[in-house]
Amino acid sequence: EQRPASIRGWERRFWQGSHDHRGTPEAPGRVVTLVEKPNAVCKGMAFRVSPKVFEHLDVREKNGYLRLSITLTFDDGSHADGLVYIATEDNEAFLGHAPDADIARQIASASGPSGPNADYLLRLAESLRAMGADCPHTFAIESHLRDELS
Template structure:
């Protein structure tokens, strides 16, 4: 699948007759809320783990030196915390462009902090997209993040802001926090 998923996403869901839908954010959508929303609530989805396995050629890196951003990987028993936004379907005209580098919209079931549930959408970059980088040692991921920068700024800013946002949500994402620790260690030792 090509990295640019705009047209593919626009043909995946028919929003006719829908005034609002929930969107689950687990990466930059948690802290970079540059879109209108009707409601915002902490939430979690089950069976998915957040991983820095997706390449960023358009925001946090370049085609020659891609950054790394998060996607979701299926993992039985995992719980991924994030932020849910109830949005107008018109918001996807913008978000499909923002999330175009390999991300597709999928249906998901969310659990809110009060135990209630809702169905909604989530952007996931699957293994078959051209920008998918896959698993790597966390120290190597941190090194790549430290060196990458793109039109949206340094890749390290993405990692640090995400880690800060996850702490504010009370999430213990060991993958993200481990990469953050490697990044800070590399910065302090100059390696």
């Protein structure tokens, strides 16, 4: 089961390095994490997962991510307890802020065992648009990436 949901007080940022999925240790890619920002609303997809799936996710998200309990708000106004993975600034793979064009350049050149980093960004942007989510950070980097790839 999956449903569009939003969380308050967090925003999506391409600040986490990926040396195990979308890049390599020599050339890490960039993937999203959630960073706290008062009054922000971050829209995404919520999934109901089994404990077995969490075992897989905990391995997949091992590169600096922590699980955080959070309140999800669904489009109909109802709420549920949920879990998100966040990367904190103190993990080795955290890359932090950079200009959007620099992030796009890094994404354009990175690839890892899960495929090109560009595919990750382009699919995320497509999914966000399909659910009507507004994510200026992601869309700005996507625009720069398309310039890089053309």
